[in-house]
Amino acid sequence: MANRKNLYFYHKQDEELLKKAAPLYDLAEQYGFTLVNDYRDANIITSIGGEGTFLQAIRKTGFRDDCLYAGISTSDSLSMYCDFHIDDIEKMIEAISNEKIEVRRYPTIEVKIDGETSFQCLNEFSIRSAIIKTFVLDVFIDGLHFETFRGDGMIVSTPTGSTAYNKSVNGAIVDPLLPCMQVSELASLNNNKFRTLGSSFILSGDRTLTLKVVQDGNDYPTMGMDNEALSIQHVEKVEIKLSNKIIKTVKLKDNSFWEKVQRTFL
Template sequence: MPTRRNVFLFYKPTMELEEKITPLKALAKEHNFHIVNDYRQANIIVSIGGDGAFLQALRKTEFQEDCLYLGINTGDHLGFYTDFSINDINAITEAMKNEQVEVRKNPTIMVSVNDEKPFYCFNECSIRSNVIRTFVIDVFIDDMYFETFRGDGLVVSTPTGSTAYNKSLGGAIVDPRLKGIQLTEIASLNNNEFRTLGAPLILSGESTLTLKVVQDGNDYPIIGADNEALSIRHCHDIKIQLAEKQIKMLKLKDNSFFQRVQKTFL
């Protein structure tokens, strides 16, 4: 890491947080790192906050593939993407000195709405009805018609994001080392007349998922890109696939994906 010296700090400024960040800036200067004000000049992007702040940092910095991302929590409770606490700056120094950190690559999904310019998601892309009525979506896998979904919506997640919204819907937790995407239903309607798979579906990394919104007055859906809602009108179809873009994260060696799952859920 000797040449990766430009650091961009992403956080929501408050008086209390600024006081806590001052020692971090001093530490960076002491070790010859340079704080920059433009993320496009950075080699390292540091998110200060919780997991939600980390997701916002990715989106606001446009998912930089050639940068290292580091998550620092503002409290003592660490998350899936934050291995360090702002209250224990020395732990960051010790981890660097003792080579306790490693770079891990995490997958993203690429989403295109109405064949327009694609955007990326780190955890998941969700599509939900914005009115209180059944949402109807025709589901295609690699251009093959698969089913007609009726319910509140659908979530497509990465393996990394399988522990987030996907898990709360009963989806499977997927090892991030596997290349694939997962489709999970939100309150599907299943009876003698209407039928969906009714279970999470894991697709290979080579598959393309196409969701065609049936235009019955529900063509203004809420599309979620991780923890941000997108304003898109007249949504006809959504194409989702595993992207070639991968996010490089600086993580503790002794805090693997399944160790975090164990600490969080067991």
């Protein structure tokens, strides 16, 4: 942390939030940080907002693996990515002064559409039917045809993303120390004619998942990368694998992933 002093704040520019954030700017300068206006000049990027703001901060700054990310919450409670609250400046000062912070490394996934468009996701990639009709995908694992999926769609999540959209469809929560990705179904069709695995499954970080969209007139899927929609019309093939980009985040030492899960869900 001592060598990282160029700080960039990412947040909405509305009047209310700017007023709330002003003390944070003063605190940063007080502790010797240099505030920069261009994220490319920063080695610490801090989001001020909620979980969605944190995800947007990473996406809009290019999933940089050469800097640290931190999240400051403006809602009533903390979240999976935000360890600090905007109204608790004393806790931030104590953490900085007493070195109660540490760096956690979170895996991301890389998604490639039709061998051309490529992007990263910190939480999940989702693909689903854009119309009221069964969506059909041929699912391949390392080139092996695993199943033909029929249903609403699929979610491919990272370990940290396992607590988000993935959990809402009864996927497992995965320890972020495991380099892997989880595949979960959205309303699969299972009967005497059509059959899928019917449950989430976890793939090693060395695997490549390929989803081939069956061209039956429903090949204009809705796709999501974290909390943002992807605007691509005709899609034939999606390749997903664990990325070599690791997102480094600033976390409190006494606030582990499983403490966050306990606080959020139990």
